[in-house]
Amino acid sequence: MKVFRNILNVIKPTFEKGGKLEKLYPAYDAFETFLFVPDHTTKSGSHIRDSIDLKRTMFMVVIALIPCLLFGMWNVGYQYNYATSGEMGVFEEFMYGFWRFIPLILVSYIVGLTVEFAFAVFRGHQVNEGYLVTGMLIPLTMPIDVPLWMLAISVIFAVVIGKEVFGGTGMNILNPALSARAFLFFAYPTYMSGDKVWVSEAMIDSHSGATILGDLASKKGWDQGSWSTFDMFAGFIPGSVGETSIIAIGIGAIILLLTGVGSWRIILSTFIGGYLMAYLFNLWGYNELMQTPAHIHLIIGSFAFGAVFMATDPVTASQTNLGKYIYGFLIGVFAILIRVFNPAYPEGMMLAILLMNVFAPLIDHYVIQSNINRRLKRVKSTN
């Protein structure tokens, strides 16, 4: 580490005020604070919320995503092997998925960080570290075959329109990773939905690449035979890269909860809301999606991934404790509602979270107002 420190100390004057490259100071600052705990002191009144700074918080989320990432890579190879009935070993499957998936991560990070750096230099503020997580989440929510230029466009859209317009990290209303996915979903629907995109090279070989939800929505019926409940739980099913395995997501969730980065209130209430809504539909039982058992609803599609990694985003979620319960519960309810009632959008989780992102400040407002009113009443009654 000393080597890095020395290098940084040598080049520092070039970037400081009066130096040759003072315009690029934000870029230098980003690298320095990425490697070392910054020695800046607060200049105005300080507001301490946590003992660790934002970069380390964000890094925890990246670590929590690693199980999903590794499993997702292997599953890409496994699904390809399964659909083409090839004869790959486990390791070959993983390497196949690895080489298919690495370009997505690279494009996401290179394009996203370039935009972030450009904005930081242009506006003269620090480079925001939020993109460390967003850049990993975006490829994990994509189908494996998404064309790279589409991915690049959606990343630019998410960073510029989803985040920088509002003032950068911490100011955004919508979850940037989901903004990218929603943009792709509506802009290029043939590459983001249907039964041709979820298994690698399904477009070439014309083997089926439908997700379970896609099958259900197109009324092909609930084929328990091809995928057992355990398959769905462990994640041996087609889908977006990171979303399939509940086990991998569960490991990530434990890391998030132990480090206190994710909110257990949101995760818990999302699952409760989803389960209750699905259970109500079971009682109604009108079509295939309604008849799908409630616990199955929670382990297929991106329900779990969204609940753990997307809904808990501290910037866009509710801030008050009661608000978190309401926010999470409604995400669960709307996700199942959209799934069941709108077959054109078999995955309702993305839309449900984006919708509740918009409502989160409103929920907080009413929670705080009711607190104030209750206390006012108490004060008045004692007087």
Added chain:
Amino acid sequence: MSIKENLFSSKHKKLIKDPLDDNNPITIQVLGICSALAITVKLEPAIVMSFSVLFVLSVANVVISLIRKMIPSRIRIIVQLVVIATLVILVDQFLKAYLYDVSKQLSVFVGLIITNCIIMGRLEAFGLANGPWKSFLDGIGNSIGYAWVLIVVAFFRELFGTGQLYGYQIIPLDWYVDSTNMAAGGYVNNGMMILPPMALVTVGIIIWIQRSRNKKLIEDK
């Protein structure tokens, strides 16, 4: 009216220049948004719409300005509506006679010019209080301010949404993905641009650029 002003004095020029940037009806006053979202999918209807609004607004402003001293203030809104509605019906009939295809594309939105907030707003704020020549200039200025935003939005939406401009293919057809061989890759039109939300985002980006260029628009902290 004691001093006779030059027809194109600097004050009069300001009436036309102001709504183009500093006081744009769409980007600053945020009026007439509904039509800006609805008819900017393609360039042609946006241009026709712009001319229709130009005609209706400038003529209505002059008419109201001429009769402003006769209108009892209690029923001024109704009088304004009658004037606007008459002009809109004229435009509608004209389009049906000479530009039938565009008229069909614009469908109900020609009729809805009546409810375009910009027109009512200008009549109330300007036509009722100023002379006919000034009102005419104000009408022209505001409708051009409305038109350029509409045309810029429509330009980007048509180019990226359908790959065309004014109905002509701009993005070469060879670049497109082959529907029988999707895996080979290629260009795909952006379906989001055709949806109304993207018009809102495009207007938002125009506002963003305008505000960062024009220092007068930045609010005091």
